[in-house]
Amino acid sequence: MSAPLLEVRDLHKSYQLKGRPALEILHGIDLQLPAGECRPICGRSGAGKSTLLHILGGLENPDRGEILWKGESTRGWDRSRWAIWRRKAVGFVFQSYHLIPELTVEENIRLPAMLAGVPLEESWEDLLDEVGMTLRRDHLPAELSGGEQQRVAVARALVLEPELILADEPTGNLDGASASAVLDLLVKMVRQRQKSLLLVTHDETVAGRVGTPLRIADGRLAGNRS
Numbered sequence: 473m474s475a476p477l478l479e480v481r482d483l484h485k486s487y488q489l490k491g492r493p494a495l496e497i498l499h500g501i502d503l504q505l506p507a508g509e510c511r512p513i514c515g516r517s518g519a520g521k522s523t524l525l526h527i528l529g530g531l532e533n534p535d536r537g538e539i540l541w542k543g544e545s546t547r548g549w550d551r552s553r554w555a556i557w558r559r560k561a562v563g564f565v566f567q568s569y570h571l572i573p574e575l576t577v578e579e580n581i582r583l584p585a586m587l588a589g590v591p592l593e594e595s596w597e598d599l600l601d602e603v604g605m606t607l608r609r610d611h612l613p614a615e616l617s618g619g620e621q622q623r624v625a626v627a628r629a630l631v632l633e634p635e636l637i638l639a640d641e642p643t644g645n646l647d648g649a650s651a652s653a654v655l656d657l658l659v660k661m662v663r664q665r666q667k668s669l670l671l672v673t674h675d676e677t678v679a680g681r682v683g684t685p686l687r688i689a690d691g692r693l694a695g696n697r698s
């Protein structure tokens with residue numbers, strides 16, 4: 473059997489704040505994400521969901537534990553190796569969209585390619601179309617609704633065809649109908665492209681629409697394996 477796309481073994485993380493006892497956030501997280509799978513992770517506010525995603529995205533270091541990418545340990549990876557991996561292999565979607573305010577819709581979507589110095593196939597315009605923003609391609613983020621901004625962020629996350637999408641409360645700033653539409657679009661686009669998705673949320677309903685949730689509580693991850 474081939475190795476999972478992403479595997480986490482016994483991950484620990486605590487924060488040491490001056491003059492206070494260490495705050496233990498993650499205490500032995502184990503996780504396997506097969507290629508092509510969408511997996512929601514649910515947990516209350518402060519449970520450590522964002523911390524976990526930051527560590528998995530190489531944005532923060534764990535205290536101990538191991539992360540494997542396609543069976544390869546990332547233990548010896550330095551910052552530049554992580555940066556190369558992030559650029560090629562991962563797309564991020566954040567709660568607050570994180571679009572560049574001075575860039576148009578089109579420029580925001582094309583930005584990862586520009587930063588990576590790779591030419592984009594014409595097919596990036598299909599992405600623009602799929603997220604329903606073709607007519608707004610010259611607009612700035614401030615001229616868009618929250619749902620529209622998040623659709624642009626979804627297109628941007630997928631533009632370099634990364635194998636993994638990490639989404640942190642991607643519908644947390646959106647209300648009812650808009651949240652559902654963005655979530656359905658994200659999951660549909662990830663599935664169609666046979667990518668993998670890890671989505672963290674405090675909202676059980678959101679998690680249930682993505683797949684069988686894992687739950688993070690007391691620093692550990694529990695849930696049914698599908």
Ligand SMILES: Nc1ncnc2c1ncn2[C@@H]1O[C@H](COP(=O)(O)OP(=O)(O)OP(=O)(O)O)[C@@H](O)[C@H]1O
Nearest residue numbers: 487495497515516517518519520521522523524674
């Ligand atoms: N850099 C930091 N220094 C100190 N404590 C931190 C730091 N980052 C996060 N924490 C603490 O770690 C805990 C987990 O934070 P985290 O942001 O991962 O939670 P979360 O599950 O994403 O919550 P939410 O649903 O509110 O986004 C919180 O108690 C938070 O205060």
Ligand SMILES: [Mg+2]
Nearest residue numbers: 521522523640
């Ligand atoms: Mg969070």
